[in-house]
Amino acid sequence: MDSVLLVRYGEIGLKGKNRPQFEQALVRRIRRALAAWPGVAVYRTPGRVWVEPPPGTDPEPLLESLQRVFGIVAVAPAERVDLHLEAIAAAAARALEAALAARGGAGGVGTGGAPTFKVEARRSNKRFPLTSLDLNRELGSRLLAARPELKVDVQRPQITVHVEVRHDGAYVYARSVPGPGGLPVGVTGRACALLSGGIDSPVAVWMAMKRGLVPICVHFHSPPFTSERAREKVVDLTRVLARWGGPLPLWVVHFTEVQRAIQLECPPELTITLMRRMMFRLAERIAARERALALVTGESLGQVASQTLESIRTISAVATLPVLRPLIGMDKAEIVERARAIGTYDTSVLPYEDCCTLFVPAHPATRPRPEQAEQAEAVRDWEPLLAEALERSERLVVEPAQGP
Structure with missing residues (x-):
């Protein structure tokens, strides 16, 4: 499994022409926060910062450190797969199962009934044959067929399976850990x-x-x-x-x-x-x-x-x-x-x-x-x-x- 941490920011995205320097400051702060883990790669692409730990690295300690980096709104442990529908669907199923396990199983312990879910796809790679809406429908129907006891709720789902289709692969996740938000220390x-x-x-x-x-x-x-x-x-x-x-x-x-x-x-x-x-x-x-x-x-x-x-x-x-x-x-x-x-x-x-x-x-x-x-x-x-x-x-x- 090819695992990455997808770092999302909020306010930084509104900085206009100064946005690159804020993103660079965030990358520097992330690298400093993760300095204890040699081999961790941190880089940015338009709208995202990525953290790639070496294979076999437990992501939990990294997530804990990233939760103390100002400028980060959320961090999602994601699986990167090839740009094939079957690979994306399999990763979506794994993400959904992991989210259900975290909630206490398909019975939705403490949820008052069967958990609700939706798929939220975003296609920045326009060469991929399915649009974002097509992906939502296709993956949602496959997940529901595999888990018919679940319910779809596109307004307020308890579980959201995210899919980001980019040029280098598809990134799939259903877990997001909140960060402190704000701006990277030192930029003001x-x-x-x-x-x-x-x-x-x-x-x-x-x-x-x-x-x-x-x-x-x-x-x-x-x-x-x-x-x-x-x-x-x-x-x-x-x-x-x-x-x-x-x-x-x-x-x-x-x-x-x-x-x-x-x-x-x-x-x-x-x-x-x-x-x-x-x-x-x-x-x-x-x-x-x-x-x-x-x-x-x-x-x-x-x-x-x-x-x-x-x-x-x-x-x-x-x-x-x-x-x-x-x-x-x-x-x-x-x-x-x-x-x-x-x-x-x-x-x-x-x-x-x-x-x-x-x-x-x-x-x-x-x-x-x-x-x-x-x-x-x-x-x-x-x-x-x-x-x-x-x-x-x-x-x-x-x-x-x-x-x-």
Whole structure:
């Protein structure tokens, strides 16, 4: 059996004259994701990307890796056969039987009756004698004759047997594994992403990668107020995220002196606001070094005191780069659900505090104004502390976590 993996993309197909460069970026990302399997061939043809593993390769581990490649909408394990009707019909029968077995047999366990199916053929090779509609009818009638207990439903079938007739052969499949969608990481640029040890910011980093950004993760660490375990927690979160985007840079910014000065010298109700403003200033300096053109945060409108519209305005006033907030319209339940799906939730809920949860005032300002923050910051020259924080920072390159 000649097995291939048919990679389908969505948004990339709408890129017009720039489409080839997006397809090439997707191919590069797929090759990187499958680098552990030598001999796997990855190439593209109009409208499709193909993955050909060496004969005898178990496709399941490859499918699992491809499900974490942004830009992929779905991957279908397909059988390639000669351009003969009998060969195509035999492959369609095998695909249908495999789909029935996955559902629990022809009885349709859990389906409330006999499973329904249809054939969906697409003929890009116009030299093949049967049209797409002819193939649908011919293959459908043959499958139904072999499995008379099944029913045909062309509107909402439970099983769809796909047939793609191309110049080099016919590709037949009935199984499709969903991908994350979006755009390949790297096609839209670089951005500094503020990464805490909580639930929200890792999801924001993931969503930024889905839109094609390379995230430069920036974490603010305040020893001895925050422990080494808290730092390692963020490294572990970055490892999980790197499974989706490849090795990721992580800046661990020494924030102790800045945070202590805010705590001792500034109004308590503005502590969170001022801390976030200092973080933005430091993140922009890192962005300049990393050639990043935006900041990414995990803010969700109205979730906490620093995420009211007034707080967001006052904090963002110090930024000169665009500030992207992928979670701005999501509620906590949606964010938690996404965190579970991408694999960051279990690490995020480990009980190690980061600097964002320290020294939280009893009554933080929820409607701070930029002039209030500027007046509070006027108590000292912050430049030496910011320069020292950056000087004492550490830049890591975090490799992807291993395992499922």
